[in-house]
Amino acid sequence: MRSRNRALTVGALATACLLVSGPAFAKRGPGGFETGANTSAKRSGHTLESRITYSGGTGGGGKSSGNVTPVGNWTPPACWYEPMSVQEFQKKVEGDYDEVVNDPQQPNYAKSATGQFRDIYKDGKYKDYNLENADKGNFWVSVQNPDRLDDPAAFTCSDLPFWVDNGDTPNVPNAVTPEVLAELAYNRITLPDTEVTLAPEDVTKVNLPTWAWLDKATFKDVAVTATLDVAGLDISATTTATPVSLKLEPGTSDAETYPASGECEVNDDQSIGAPYAKGKAGETPPCGIKYLRSSGDGTYKLRATVTWRISWTGTGGAGGGLPDGTFGTTQDITVQEIQSVNR
Structure with missing residues (x-):
């Protein structure tokens, strides 16, 4: 039962960590997303996925059999931030909240932490998820690289989901850019x-x-091409x-x-x-x-x-x-x- 409870509370625990001490979400939770090459990670009925897609990658006339290994200690980003529309963000947070608070096996502190997170966007700083400004901007959320989930660097994108007006550049390291996309495409060659x-x-x-x-x-x-075309942002x-x-x-x-x-x-x-x-x-x-x-x-x-x-x-x-x-x-x-x- 102990292992099952741990799995059930990952999202809430991650939320609690963010609210109290600042580390990024673990493998799931409001604002913490995993990504894959045109795949999605399923978590209790909700889909957590980066919207980055990849094409190409298999080259030459020979049998393709492996990925390029960087020379030296360089690695692609372990985490980054990318935009999410207001409607998608609302659905995600409300879905996670309903899942946790309606689960009798979740401890009270997990329910409380999840509720505190929801309050920031529903009744607190943003008021009803900022729906009245849905056409003027998006929420930006942290995304973890699935190839580096065991790397402490995957938890360094620790900002809670935040609002960015259309056309503005997010004031955080690792906000997704063409260069970040290029670095992520590296390991998919x-x-x-x-x-x-x-x-x-x-x-x-x-x-x-x-x-x-x-x-x-x-x-x-x-060559591999990485593309992100979502919430008004179209880069590759x-x-x-x-x-x-x-x-x-x-x-x-x-x-x-x-x-x-x-x-x-x-x-x-x-x-x-x-x-x-x-x-x-x-x-x-x-x-x-x-x-x-x-x-x-x-x-x-x-x-x-x-x-x-x-x-x-x-x-x-x-x-x-x-x-x-x-x-x-x-x-x-x-x-x-x-x-x-x-x-």
Whole structure:
């Protein structure tokens, strides 16, 4: 029963925390919303969702298999504020209030806290949810990033829902903007796998240069567009990932890479490296590996990681760069000793 009561009182407890000490709502409660890529989170019959929608994200001709990982400690916003129409806000708050006060399993303090919150907008500061000014502005509410609900930063958008006149800029950090949309789109970029083509393929020989390349048809720009068109606010941003280099990690220290850094730059035609062709046996590959020791009865784990440059453009001509991202996969490589025959 204890766990059930905890689930039932999340919204009210969150409200109480806001009224008393200021942290943001947990996973639900008046003004505290979760968001997903064109999905909604259901809570006791009410729909809590950000109105941000996403399109695009799957790029290249290869099999898409993962999301870009930012280089360094950068992460997309853990929370933000976005507008909600007066009518929607009223329905949300009244629905939550009815749910809590009519539930006999809710403790009195939860009912009281929920009632105090409702009073701010029904009978207090705003008077009947400011319905008489419904065409002049909106309530702005905090939204939590569902990918970062365990991050304390998700609770830093701690302002109670507040009124903003049409055309005014909310005076809070993380009010949704094209740049915020671009940052949220970052983690929704789905990248193609990075299994490189090798020659020799899968099985190579000790001290034999192995050519590695990625075809231009597979690795090309990938973009995601995030849009928020609600309550009179219509903004969008497109975040684009462009491949810039391939890093080869042989899976053993008994190997050399070409070039020595292991970083193969993207060619002008968006390919990486160069395919092996007959007659190139005596040449050094522009991108490749030379193993110096046999893998024995096992294999080496060759890891191929592509670095992607991230940029964005948005409503009103806004734009800029975001931290580079990476995505990589591994493949098994068998390395055999070269057999010689004495005559």
